[in-house]
Each structure stands twice: as C-alpha cells, then as structure tokens.
Amino acid sequence: xxxxxxxxxxxxxxxxxxxxxAQRRDWKITGPLFGGWEIxxxxxxxxxxxxxxxxxxxxxxxxMIQRSDDGGETWNPVGNExxxxxxxxxxxxxxxxxxxxxxxxxxxxxxxxxxxDTVYAGVEDAAIFKTVDGGKSxxxxxxxxxxxxxxxxxxxxxxxxxxxxxxxxxxxQRLYVAISAAGAFRSVDGGATWTPINQGLRSQYIPxxxxxxxxxxxxxxxxxSRPQTLFMQKHWxxxxxxxxxxxxxxxxxxxxxxxxxxxxxHAHEPETIYVVPILSDSLHYPPDGKLRVYRSRTGGEEWEAxxxxxxQQDCYVNILREAMAGDQLDACGIYFGTTGGQVYASADxxxxxxxxxxxxxxxxxxxxxxxx
Amino acid sequence: MIVRVALPAHLRTIARVxxxxxxxxxxxxxxxxxxxxxxxxxxxxxxTIRDHGTRERRPFIRFFVCAEDWSHHAPDSELPEPVRxxxxxxxxxxxxxxx
Numbered sequence: 105x106x107x108x109x110x111x112x113x114x115x116x117x118x119x120x121x122x123x124x125x126a127q128r129r130d131w132k133i134t135g136p137l138f139g140g141w142e143i144x145x146x147x148x149x150x151x152x153x154x155x156x157x158x159x160x161x162x163x164x165x166x167x168m169i170q171r172s173d174d175g176g177e178t179w180n181p182v183g184n185e186x187x188x189x190x191x192x193x194x195x196x197x198x199x200x201x202x203x204x205x206x207x208x209x210x211x212x213x214x215x216x217x218x219x220x221d222t223v224y225a226g227v228e229d230a231a232i233f234k235t236v237d238g239g240k241s242x243x244x245x246x247x248x249x250x251x252x253x254x255x256x257x258x259x260x261x262x263x264x265x266x267x268x269x270x271x272x273x274x275x276x277q278r279l280y281v282a283i284s285a286a287g288a289f290r291s292v293d294g295g296a297t298w299t300p301i302n303q304g305l306r307s308q309y310i311p312x313x314x315x316x317x318x319x320x321x322x323x324x325x326x327x328x329s330r331p332q333t334l335f336m337q338k339h340w341x342x343x344x345x346x347x348x349x350x351x352x353x354x355x356x357x358x359x360x361x362x363x364x365x366x367x368x369x370h371a372h373e374p375e376t377i378y379v380v381p382i383l384s385d386s387l388h389y390p391p392d393g394k395l396r397v398y399r400s401r402t403g404g405e406e407w408e409a410x411x412x413x414x415x416q417q418d419c420y421v422n423i424l425r426e427a428m429a430g431d432q433l434d435a436c437g438i439y440f441g442t443t444g445g446q447v448y449a450s451a452d453x454x455x456x457x458x459x460x461x462x463x464x465x466x467x468x469x470x471x472x473x474x475x476x
Numbered sequence: 477m478i479v480r481v482a483l484p485a486h487l488r489t490i491a492r493v494x495x496x497x498x499x500x501x502x503x504x505x506x507x508x509x510x511x512x513x514x515x516x517x518x519x520x521x522x523x524t525i526r527d528h529g530t531r532e533r534r535p536f537i538r539f540f541v542c543a544e545d546w547s548h549h550a551p552d553s554e555l556p557e558p559v560r561x562x563x564x565x566x567x568x569x570x571x572x573x574x575x
Binding site for chain 2: 140141162163164165166167168181184185187
C-alpha cells in the first residue's frame, strides 16, 4: 500500500486531521472534531494506527477522553475519572504555601508501543495515570507523586503539568516523564518507583540553581535507536544526556536564544535535532519577528537556521511544547503548529517548509502518523 | 415521574441528543436525584456537571429552575411542583465566562 501521512492537530477549539500522500504536497484538512473544546493532545497508537486517543477538556465541563478505532472517522468517549490514589498531599503554590493536589486536565497521552489498549496519561496537577483497557478506566501510578520531592514541586505559568512521557522502545519498563516545574524523572519498573534525573541542569530562576527538583523542563525526546540519549528543551537551555538522564550537559551552542518549548529528533538520524528558539520567557515570540527552526546535525552545539518557506518578518507566534513532530518516511518530514493557527510541514528534514493549515485556532499539539 | 432536563450545547453533543431530555426519576425529585438519573442514562456525562469524587457541582455549571438560580441549593433540595409535573424543565447552564 502506498504510504501516506496523517497529521493530528489539537487546538484550543477542537481537533483537526490533515492528510496527504507520501509526496506531502497536497493536504486535506478534516475538522473541527470536538469543536469548541481544548484538545491538549491527540495521538495514535503505533501498535494499531487506527486507534486514536484525544484529550478533550473545557473550563466548564472538565475532562473527556475520546477514542477512535477507525482512524478518526468515528469517536466515542471513554473513561474520564482521574482520581489520585492514597493521600493527596500538597505541593507548593505560587506563593510558596502548601496547596493540595487537584486534577485539572490531561496534557499528554502516550500509547504503549505494543498494545493499543495500554496508554499512559500525564495530567495537571502533575501525576501519571495508566489504562490497560483502552481508556475505560484510569489508575494513578502514585509512586511518582509520592516519591519524596512532591511537596517541593511548583506550578509553572501554564500550571503544574506532567506534559511529557517517553517509553523506552527496548525496555518498556523504563519510562521518563517531565513536569513543569519539577524536572525530569525516570522509572525502571514500569512506573512503580521514580527517581529525579536533573543532575547537570542549572536554573537561575530557582533559589538553588542546581537543586535536584524544581527545574522547568519543557520537553524531552529520545530516538528509538539510542534510548540512552535524551534531548531536553528546558525553560532556558537545550540539554542532552548520554546515560539515560543520570547527567545532563548543555548543547545550546550557537542558538540565538536557548529558550523554547519543543524539541524533535529526525526519524532516521539520531544526532539530528530541531528546536524553535523563542526570544524569552516574558516575550513568547521568535527573535526579530522571524520564525526560524534550528537544526543541529551534531546532536547539539552547532545549529543552523531553517527559514525557507517560513515567515521572516512580522511573525510573533509561539510554538508550544507538544506542537512539533516528525514522520517516518525515508525523506523525513518535520511538522509544527503555532499559536497563530498555522501548521507548517517540511518534506525534506527542514530544508523547505510549507503551511499546510493557516487559520486554525491556536495549536496545542501536533502528532504525525506514517501509514501504509 | 418524568422530569425534563435542558442541557447546554456541548453536553447535548456528548450525550448525542438534540433537544431536551426526559428522564424517569425514581424516589425523591431532588437536584441530586435528577443528576443521578441523567448520568445513569448518559454515562458519558459523568464528571462533566459534577465532580466524580466529591459530587459537587463544577464551578462554571449553573442550575436554573422556574426562573430561579438553584446552583447553591443543597443537592437533596426537592425540586418545585412545575418541574416535578414536567411543565418546566430543569436547566443545566454553562456559565457566561471565558473566550
């Protein structure tokens, strides 16, 4: 069967599916699905590409989880009860006072690589949940929230969210998560117990810049061929670890600014990585009004600006942490969405870009499925 | 008794209904009783009107009854005769807020 790609886009006002063949020149937009709802994440199972999950939420009506078994043609709500297990406990509030854990929404859904019914969910206030029945019921893995440092975690400006979950493709008992603003954590026993892995991070915005927790990690990524190597976009600083997170070193190199949200790895080149530099944490837009993706072919340190097809003047959008992804085609495609409602795609690893959607609501998440 | 319930548009979509819902309410015709019957008939609505754990009304949901705001009434408050008789609906409202 001829290969094709399906881009799954979550926005502040619904979800969209954007399809193309392997040429990736002509695109068809379907949507909005769940119009009017915030879709923090929309993703598919690699074990069954027709199985999709969506996190649908609303300030009025709370959290829904939607599931499709036919590639997004039809959807059904599944379980939406996310109850913390055991003593709820407290974390720090913005004023430094203890504040009880309160469920707000699901930020991220990470399906198992081998079982479409098994999915991890990262939520705000930060915790990880798991379903093994296709989303009908969700159970917290409380060892993360209760491992010992939780009372020192604090929300970032976007809330205290667990936004990234990585499953080691070789050893699925090995999990990584990232929390704003607590840092990165690792489990080697399927999520039962957890260890902070933040050694080497420096964050000037916390009282002890090298503390074991408290860092505002925006995103982490790993390549399936090298699961010991992790890349991180921190609030400030682009970092890498070559020992599964035991230690980190900065690889921001010649970036014009090392603030940003997403970080993405090329499907076939584990040392080729992408970030979108943003001017600062108080100015959430690109430097000089130019939307530039930066690519490193050396695993960091040396970066080149990718601009062909991207707006190079008067551009003041942001690219959120969940809003960048890649396909698996031989000529690797890279995709990202903006808070201005554009989705850009490159069919040649970032050398050339085209807008495949221009007027969507603000984009919260982008995922890509390579089908056929 | 049969109670009419009017839902906001997004919850009608979740419940896959197009107009008012008519519910058979067993026992006392209270706020909680109507919501229990609603959630029993449309399980997808669980958690959207009141919290799963505490059963408290979500903050941006309001209940209007016979042109009065019943949002702060106790859940076991008995609904008035026009609602019990099916002449007036029990209104679930999404508060005016947000963008």
